[in-house]
Amino acid sequence: MRGLRKVLTPFAPDQSGAESVLYELGGIIVILDAGGCAGNICGFDEPRWSSRKSAVFSAGLRDMDAVMGRDRLLVKKICRCAEKIDASFVAVIGTPVPAVIGTDLSAVKRMIEAQISLPVLTMATDGMHLYDRGVQLAYMALLRELDRRGMLEEPGNSDQKPDRAAGHANQNPDGAARDMERPPDGAAGRMESAAFPDGRRTRRAGVFGVTPLDLPNGQCAELIRLALQAEGYDEVILYGDGAALEDYRRAGENDVNIAASPDGLEAVHFLNQRFGTPVEVRFPGAVRMLERAERERSDREKADYNRPDCERPERQGKSCTLIVQSQILGCSIREALIKQEPGQRIVVASWFEMDQELMQPGDVRLREEDDFTHLVQMLKPDRMIADRVMERLIPAFEGTFVHLPQFAVSGKSEAAV
Known part of the structure; x- marks a missing residue:
């Protein structure tokens, strides 16, 4: 209904x-x-x-x-x-x-x-x-x-502009992320004033779609920063978590803008058109978030698995995983899981907006509670990655349930309840 x-x-x-x-x-x-x-x-x-x-x-x-x-x-x-x-x-x-x-x-x-x-x-x-x-x-x-109002600061050496044609997204074959083609070094004319003593320029990454309503829990912001710093970015600006108004004004200095949720796509494309900044569509640190969630699940269930009357369910044939999360986070998790175990079926579903270009066959936009229960009945997944509040909708589910919070769904941001 x-x-x-x-x-x-x-x-x-x-x-x-x-x-x-x-x-x-x-x-x-x-x-x-x-x-x-x-x-x-x-x-x-x-x-x-x-x-x-x-x-x-x-x-x-x-x-x-x-x-x-x-x-x-x-x-x-x-x-x-x-x-x-x-x-x-x-x-x-x-x-x-x-x-x-x-x-x-x-x-x-x-x-x-x-x-x-x-x-x-x-x-x-x-x-x-x-x-x-x-x-x-x-x-x-x-x-x-x-x-x-002319308050968006232009990148330094703005006489050289990147090729706007590079602003068309190329979708990855697995659909997990789309990257804008980066212009040649120096073509973007990034500001050279922020540099290290050895002459190396500071690399900045801007991430959109990371408000507290977008992130699984309060620790995820730090995981995103650590993931991008490991990729060589010296400054990581999370637009929606810790960013100041000055960071928006200086958005033209970013070397890359990343949409971590569908609600950040329009902003990163606007900045691409305005400054030629390359765009990436992915959720940095998604693998670490999944590993932490699985570790917590394992710790909770360890006592049960050690009981003689409780055995760990074994997968038979190709496995199926259902991910119910923000679309881009779900797609990034899917990409990581497929690398670990090629051939498995992974479906991404979300209660919120889903970009058509990122959807793979089987992906679903959920609207009603019945949509979710019918999807689980049809897929019969042996693993589910979602907020635990949805577990109450599928009491007969016997597979592995990995709790990855979604604050906008449950209103709870803790990793474990």
């Missing part, structure tokens, strides 16, 4: 995703609601709320404010906040209320800009989509506004 949830809770909506991108950037973030949506965002969808400060406000719309569309009152409130808070920008994030009454957010943006000098971002989120759409809207609203 469409929309029926017996086990899974409602997933994080698009306004939560937009707020997640902007939370650490030092702006005034206004949730255009009466208080309920802002409470859900901060109370349930924002794990940083209890540990890091951010100027997140509810517009506090009363019934008549919403019905009559009193935008001037909203603008007045925002301008008063801007007088008291040393902020870098103002962001107005939509909710179902402005979507239903048809609030013109572009007009609200112009009204605010007429009174203050700060950059103003508006995102037409409506609560009817999932968090990944909000992440995508926030990335693009921020990058386009910085570009419109």
Whole structure:
């Protein structure tokens, strides 16, 4: 039945995703609601709320404010906040209320800009989509506004531009990642000022699609940094986890931009068109995350396997693995598993957006709980990699279940419960 949830809770909506991108950037973030949506965002969808400060406000719309569309009152409130808070920008994030009454957010943006000098971002989120759409809207609203104001810094020696034709993605045969062809050394004209004493230039990697809603748990950000540092990158910028507004302004200096989730694809392609920066679509550190999850599963089950009446199930014939995660993380895990055991069948499914070019035959976009249970019944996988909350939907599953958390699904980021 469409929309029926017996086990899974409602997933994080698009306004939560937009707020997640902007939370650490030092702006005034206004949730255009009466208080309920802002409470859900901060109370349930924002794990940083209890540990890091951010100027997140509810517009506090009363019934008549919403019905009559009193935008001037909203603008007045925002301008008063801007007088008291040393902020870098103002962001107005939509909710179902402005979507239903048809609030013109572009007009609200112009009204605010007429009174203050700060950059103003508006995102037409409506609560009817999932968090990944909000992440995508926030990335693009921020990058386009910085570009419109001339605040995106050009790479050094910009008289030489990389060939834009290199910006077309080449999909890997296994579908796990797409890499942009890198221009010849020096063609991209990267900034030479940041260099080591021996003359070697600092290599920077930018990663998009890594908000707390995108990552399996809090330790994954560090695993991504370590993986890219092992690849020779001296600076790793996670846009959505620890990045500052200045990092967005300097995005043109990146040697590569990586989309670790589908919601980061549009941003990395925008920067490719703007600066010619090579693009990669993969999840750095995915293998380490899987190894850690399998190690924890093994530790939990070790006592059971040592019991005489409990034997480890043996695989017969070709194995089948079902991965239910963010698509690009799932594809990166699939690529690693196929290298370990060629010939096995691995299906990637996700409750969130899936890029068609990355999908392989059998991959599925899940929408209802029944979609997941029917998929498991059809595939009969002997191994599943997913958030443990979904295990309750398949009580008859007898294979190996590897718990890899997905905060946007369960609201729990711990590696083990």
